[in-house]
Amino acid sequence: MQRRPGDLRRGAVVIRECVADARPLTEIKGVRDITSGVVLLVVWAAGGRTTLGWALIAAALTAAGDALIVLTNDGKLSTVLGIHGITAALLVAAGLVLALGWAPAAKSAVTTTVDGA
Numbered sequence: 001m002q003r004r005p006g007d008l009r010r011g012a013v014v015i016r017e018c019v020a021d022a023r024p025l026t027e028i029k030g031v032r033d034i035t036s037g038v039v040l041l042v043v044w045a046a047g048g049r050t051t052l053g054w055a056l057i058a059a060a061l062t063a064a065g066d067a068l069i070v071l072t073n074d075g076k077l078s079t080v081l082g083i084h085g086i087t088a089a090l091l092v093a094a095g096l097v098l099a100l101g102w103a104p105a106a107k108s109a110v111t112t113t114v115d116g117a
Contacts, residue, residue: 036062053099056091063088 036059044052067084071077096102 049098050101053095053097056095056098060088060091060095063091 040052040055040059043055047055063084067080067088070084071080
């Protein structure tokens with residue numbers, strides 16, 4: 001089937017129209033998403049919060065790459081920004097908070113002792 005301008009605007013429906021069996025493509029995407037999550041969990045367990053932060057920033061490249069793919073294939077700008085752009089921005093924001101320790105200071109617990117106990 002020949003690709004038409006605007007095909008990607010309909011997302012997964014287009015995959016089913018253009019490819020006789022879309023299952024392999026969706027399975028690849030599923031494996032990629034699950035692996036990305038597992039890798040981040042391993043990074044967190046092995047390297048701690050700061051390392052996880054930098055890994056999240058690096059993972060934002062996947063969302064940015066997806067955005068470019070959609071944009072260069074006649075995808076809607078609202079889809080690019082609303083799905084992939086927000087995902088990339090949130091990954092970078094969360095990564096910076098973790099990597100640079102930009103968390104609000106926790107209130108210290110006040111402990112009191114009772115004399116004569």
